[in-house]
Amino acid sequence: xxxxxxxxxxxxxxxxxxxxxxxxxxxxxxxxxxxxxxxxxxxxxxxxxxxxxxxxxxxxxxxxxxxxxxxxxxxxxxxxxxxxxxxxxxxxxxxxxxxxxxxxxxxxxxxxxxxxxxxxxxxxxxxxxxxxxxxxxxxxxxxxxxxxxxxxxxxxxxxxxxxxxxxxxxxxxxxxxxxxxxxxxxxxxxxxxxxxxxxxxxxxxxxxxxxxxxxxxxxxxxxxxxxxxxxxxxxxxxxxxxxxxxxxxxxxxxxxxxxxxxxxxxxxxxxxxxxxxxxxxxxxxxxxxxxxxxxxxxxxxxxxxxxxxxxxxxxxxxxxxxxxxxxxxxxxxxxxxxxxxxxxxxxxxxxx
Numbered sequence: 001x002x003x004x005x006x007x008x009x010x011x012x013x014x015x016x017x018x019x020x021x022x023x024x025x026x027x028x029x030x031x032x033x034x035x036x037x038x039x040x041x042x043x044x045x046x047x048x049x050x051x052x053x054x055x056x057x058x059x060x061x062x063x064x065x066x067x068x069x070x071x072x073x074x075x076x077x078x079x080x081x082x083x084x085x086x087x088x089x090x091x092x093x094x095x096x097x098x099x100x101x102x103x104x105x106x107x108x109x110x111x112x113x114x115x116x117x118x119x120x121x122x123x124x125x126x127x128x129x130x131x132x133x134x135x136x137x138x139x140x141x142x143x144x145x146x147x148x149x150x151x152x153x154x155x156x157x158x159x160x161x162x163x164x165x166x167x168x169x170x171x172x173x174x175x176x177x178x179x180x181x182x183x184x185x186x187x188x189x190x191x192x193x194x195x196x197x198x199x200x201x202x203x204x205x206x207x208x209x210x211x212x213x214x215x216x217x218x219x220x221x222x223x224x225x226x227x228x229x230x231x232x233x234x235x236x237x238x239x240x241x242x243x244x245x246x247x248x249x250x251x252x253x254x255x256x257x258x259x260x261x262x263x264x265x266x267x268x269x270x271x272x273x274x275x276x277x278x279x280x281x282x283x284x285x286x287x288x289x290x291x292x293x294x295x296x297x298x299x300x301x302x303x304x305x306x307x308x309x310x311x312x313x314x315x316x317x318x319x320x321x322x323x324x325x326x327x328x329x330x331x332x333x334x335x336x337x338x339x340x341x342x343x344x345x346x347x348x349x350x351x352x
Contacts, residue, residue, distance in 0.1 A: 008343040015339020021332035029100035032093030042073060045094045045299050049085030054315045056080050057088075080317050082307055088321060091299035095322070098300045099329070102215050102284045103277040109219025111273050114226025115262070117184060121227070122234020123257055125181025184231075188224045196221055197283060204292045211294045214287065218280050226272045233265035267344040271337055278333035285326050301326050 009015055035042045051065050057080040061071050072078075072087050079088040203217050237243060238261065246256050287293035288302025296303075301322040308318025 006343075009339055012339040012342065014335045015343070018332040018335030018337075018339065021328060022336055025096065025329050025332065026100065028093070029096040032095075033097040036090055036094040036097075041090075043087065043090035043093055044069075045086060045090035046297055047086060049081065052077075052081050052085040053083055054081060054311065055085075056315075057317055057321075079321055080315070082304070082315075082318055083311060088304070088318065091304055092301070092321065092325065094299045095301040095304060096325075098211065098294055098298055099281045099284060102211065102218065102294075103280045105215040106218035106222070106280040106284075107273050107276040109216065110223040110276060111226050111269060113220070113223035114272075115230050115269065117188075117223065118227035118230025119234055119257060119262065121181050121184040122231040123238055123253070123261070125179065125184065125231070125235070127180055129178055129180060129183065181231075184227075188227055191221075191224050197286065200283060201287065201290070201292060204287060211298060214284060214294055218283055222276060222279065225276070226269055229268040229272055230265055233268060234261060237261045237264055268341075271341040271344065274333055274337035274340055278330045278337070281333075282326065282330050 032043075036045055047070055049066060049070055052062060055077050057078065059077045059080060061075050061077065063071055063075065072090070077087055077089070079092060082088055082091070200217050200221050203221070204214065207213050207217070243256060243260060246260055284293055284300065285302035285305070288300045289306045291303075291306065293302050294300050305319060305322040305326070308315065308322070312319055
């Protein structure tokens with residue numbers, strides 16, 4: 001990151017606004033994790049006060065009917081209470097940490113998969129998959145099951161295959177079938193054909209609901225954009241002079257990939273990750289709103305919004321508060337991601 005990058009980013013007022021909002025959200029989420037966890041949290045999002053339900057924001061707690069542990073900090077419901085008398089501010093704090101965790105972990109999974117898949121397609125894509133590659137994969141997967149069922153006799157086909165490879169008696173086995181890049185781009189195109197949200201919704205409907213499964217599902221269904229970015233960058237970089245010089249010097253392929261190519265291809269990945277966090281937060285909120293997201297007792301902005309839709313006219317703050325929070329946070333990530341993309345583009349830096 002050079003000075004031109006920082007100078008361009010600082011001149012983009014909307015990007016800096018998004019950055020500062022993101023920073024405030026990050027601090028709030030971390031504080032929420034600390035203040036709402038433990039045996040005796042300062043802000044307890046799970047306390048039910050039926051006599052204090054649907055209190056508007058900045059309402060004072062009725063200390064005459066509440067026990068000392070039910071009284072919120074400062075004796076005020078900062079953002080009001082919901083239909084069960086739970087403090088909305090405490091639930092929003094806990095939901096901020098859930099949204100941050102889901103966003104970062106899901107994007108981390110998708111970026112890791114995208115870099116690996118895109119790097120293979122970009123660097124090794126012009127190589128062919130032969131018959132013996134497929135047989136080796138099949139034997140590697142089936143060998144544990146064959147050994148368990150038939151003992152050592154089940155491994156005889158594998159030993160014969162290895163023997164053929166060692167003795168180089170495999171002209172048919174070396175028959176080229178298809179290029180690696182063709183397979184990977186085909187898989188990416190197939191994945192992109194499915195509407196991602198409905199694909200996630202279908203998968204979540206068949207697995208036990210938990211915060212970990214939500215993060216995994218979102219990450220495993222959103223790596224295609226990163227893979228395409230990395231593939232395109234690798235296709236461009238592998239013909240550059242510094243890569244050709246490294247190959248001429250006998251540098252190993254993995255060293256060329258991780259030392260020379262990946263650092264130069266990371267810029268679009270950062271932009272994709274920033275925008276992906278906003279998408280992951282929005283997806284988690286949508287799933288929670290529909291009842292397929294993070295299950296209770298965790299509070300999320302999506303299920304707070306879902307609970308509040310029944311009281312839109314009696315307690316509109318239950319809808320507006322989480323809805324505005326989701327809007328502002330997602331917008332901040334999008335603004336910062338757009339500014340990051342412009343700052344990392346040398347042509348746009350020169351124009352400015």
